[in-house]
Amino acid sequence: MPRSLLFVTGTRADFGKLEPLAIAARDAGHDVSFFTTGMHMLARYGLTKLEVHRTEGVRVHEFLNQRPGDPQDMVLAKTVIGFSDFIKEYTPDLVVIHGDRVEALACALVCATNYIRCAHIEGGEVSGTIDEIYRHCNSKLASHHFVSSQDAAQRVMALGEAAGNIFPIGSPELDFHAGPSGVTLADVKSRYDIDFEDFGICVFHPVTSEAETMAAQATALFGALDRSGRNFVVIAPNNDPGSADIFKAIDTLSAGSFRVLPSMRFAHFSELMKNAKAMVGNSSAGVREAPFIGVPSLDIGTRQTNRAKSPSVFFADAQDGAAIERFLTQEWGKSYPRHDAFGGGSASERFVTVLNDPQFWAGSLQKTFHDVAG
Numbered sequence: 001m002p003r004s005l006l007f008v009t010g011t012r013a014d015f016g017k018l019e020p021l022a023i024a025a026r027d028a029g030h031d032v033s034f035f036t037t038g039m040h041m042l043a044r045y046g047l048t049k050l051e052v053h054r055t056e057g058v059r060v061h062e063f064l065n066q067r068p069g070d071p072q073d074m075v076l077a078k079t080v081i082g083f084s085d086f087i088k089e090y091t092p093d094l095v096v097i098h099g100d101r102v103e104a105l106a107c108a109l110v111c112a113t114n115y116i117r118c119a120h121i122e123g124g125e126v127s128g129t130i131d132e133i134y135r136h137c138n139s140k141l142a143s144h145h146f147v148s149s150q151d152a153a154q155r156v157m158a159l160g161e162a163a164g165n166i167f168p169i170g171s172p173e174l175d176f177h178a179g180p181s182g183v184t185l186a187d188v189k190s191r192y193d194i195d196f197e198d199f200g201i202c203v204f205h206p207v208t209s210e211a212e213t214m215a216a217q218a219t220a221l222f223g224a225l226d227r228s229g230r231n232f233v234v235i236a237p238n239n240d241p242g243s244a245d246i247f248k249a250i251d252t253l254s255a256g257s258f259r260v261l262p263s264m265r266f267a268h269f270s271e272l273m274k275n276a277k278a279m280v281g282n283s284s285a286g287v288r289e290a291p292f293i294g295v296p297s298l299d300i301g302t303r304q305t306n307r308a309k310s311p312s313v314f315f316a317d318a319q320d321g322a323a324i325e326r327f328l329t330q331e332w333g334k335s336y337p338r339h340d341a342f343g344g345g346s347a348s349e350r351f352v353t354v355l356n357d358p359q360f361w362a363g364s365l366q367k368t369f370h371d372v373a374g
Contacts, residue, residue: 002029002030002031003030003031003093003094003355003361004030004031004033004091004092004093004094005022005025005030005031005032005033005092005093005094005095005096005355006033006034006035006090006092006094006095006096007021007022007032007033007034007035007095007096008034008035008037008083008095008096008097008098008103008104008107009034009035009036009037009038009040009052009098010036010037010038010039010040010065010101010102010103010104011038011039011040011048011101011238012039012040012045012046012048012051012263012264012266013238013283013284013285014098014099014101014104015040015048015051015052015266016173016176016266016269017098017099017121017122017171017172017173018034018096018098018121018172019055019176019266020172020173020175020176020347020348021096021121021146021172021347021348021351022034022055022058022096023055023348024348024349024351024352025351025352025355026057026058028352028355028356030355032057032058032059033058033059033060033061033090033092034052034055034058034059034060034061035061035063035083035086035107036049036052036060036061036062036063037062037063037064037065037079037082037103038065038066038075038101038103038239039238039239040052041062041063041064041065041066042066042068042239044068044236044239044262045236045238045239045262045263046236046261046262046263046264048263049062051265051266061086061090063079063082063083063086065078065079065082065103065106066078066239068239069244071241072102072130072208072240072241075102075103075106076102076105076106079102079103079106079107080106080109080110083106083107083110084110084114087110087111087114087116091116092116093117093361094117094118094119094355095107095108095111095116095117095118095119096118096119096121097118097119097120097121097138097142098120098121098122099121099122099125099131099135099138100125100127100131100132100134100135100138101134102134104120104134104138105134105137105138105141108120108137108138108141108142109141111141111142111143112141112142115365116365117143117144117361117365118141118142118143118144119142119143119144119145119146120138120139120141120142120144120145120146121146121172122135122146122147122148122152122171122172123135123136123138123139123142123145123147123152123155123156124139124145124147124148124149124151124152124153124154124155124156124159125148125152125155125307126155126305126306126307127284127303127304127305127306127307129207129208129209129210129302129303130208130209131303136159139156139159139161140159140160140161143165143363143365143367144165144166144167144360145161145165145166145167146167146169146347146351146354147166147167147168147169148168148169148170148171148342148343148347149168149170149341149342149343150168152168153166153168157370157372158372160369160370160371161370162368162370163370164363165363167350167351167354169343169346169347169350169351169354170342170343170344170345170346170347170350171288171292171342171343171347172347172348172351173288173289174288174289174292174342174343174344174345174347175345175346175347175348176266176267176270177270177273177274177289177292177293177345178292178344178345179345181267181268181270181271181274182267183267183268183271184271185271185272185275187268187271188268188271188272191265191268192233192259192261192264192268193259194233194259195259196231196233196259197231198231198277198333199230199231199232199233199259199276199277200225200230200231200232200233200276200277200278200279200280200328200332201232201233201234201235201272201273201276201278201279201280201281202221202222202225202232202233202234202235202279202280202281203234203235203237203279203281203282203283203285203286204217204218204221204222204237204246204280204281204282204283204300205237205238205240205243205246205281205282205283205303206237206238206240206241206242206243206245206246207240207242207282207301207302207303208240208241208242210242210301210302211241211242211245214242214243214245214246215245215246215248215249216318216319217300217301217318217319218245218246218248218249218250218318219249220318220319220321221249221280221281221300221318221324222249222250222252222253223321224321224324224325225258225280225324225328226253226254226257226258227321227325228324228325228328229257230257230277230328230332231257231258231259232257232258232259232280233258233259233261233272233276234250234253234258234259234260234261235261235262235263235264235269235283236250236260236261236262236263273285273289273290273293273295274293274295276295277295277332277333278295278296278297278298278327278328278331278332278333279295279296279297279298280297280298280300280324280327280328281298281299281300282299282300282301282303282304283304284304284307286298286299286304286313287299287304287307287310287313288307288342290312290313291310291312291313291336291338291339292338292339292340292342293338294312294335294336294337294338294339295312295335295336296312296313296314296327296331296332296334296336297312297313297314298313298314298315298316298324298327298328298331299313299314299315299316300316300317300318300324301317301318309341310336310339310341311336311339312334312336312339314327314331
């Protein structure tokens, strides 16, 4: 029986993870829509709502939930009100949220209080900062859980969730990276005006609990990259508190060695990663996608603490110029075996298999706490 599925997306990053699932559900005959909000709606971050609209065979509903500079609690409140109004008119069988963003938290809360079935993608992860708090809250609010690994499944069970509602499927974005991107490196360079023969990628996001030090961290990191003499494609940070300080540091970078972009289409970003000599920063792409592709990555600071277990991932503080230089000297251009601890590129197929099981839709939405034996 076809079902109506509503995917909530607030950033270019979570869309890259939700899109393979949405397409697979669409192709399986389900009615698929996106509730598009957050960074997608802001011109400074590339107006990436346009990428959501490019998805064929789905409907897209837009909601502007913030203005630049809004604190996260205000964004949360605005999204709760907006999604609550929306859900009264559009009544999906399942709302699908991802990860640890404030938009996902708002929509999960609305679903829980209105007894709407809600699936949380990639719960049970561990990391630094407030992201982990949001992620575990989303797991408690959601009725079903599609996790990336058995370790993540165990953590969701430790939160009291029923084992029968937890489905390890792998990381969905790896479905896309596992195959051809559909574009060539020449296409990527032409579209984004990248002139470098060889290059690294840098994505450095703010850490909300360290907002007062983000200016110093960004200045130190980009200073070290500049001194290395390497070329970097720099993707703009997300819109968490502290992003303005990172933008100030980025604005000082030389055009000769750095190409700064607000965002990229996912296919183009995938192809860029596959051809990069290294990745530096604190994006989850550096600890999840880069190891899967085999690109060495340097994780900076605390944002991804405890998430990486691959031999291709290295660690340094932003102010540790010597460690950054050592990584860029010793690891630049190396190739590592594919790290598949978070799946082998079949998450969307597993997702649809679960959706097509009548038992998935039969369970009660009245949650109880399930203790873990021992």
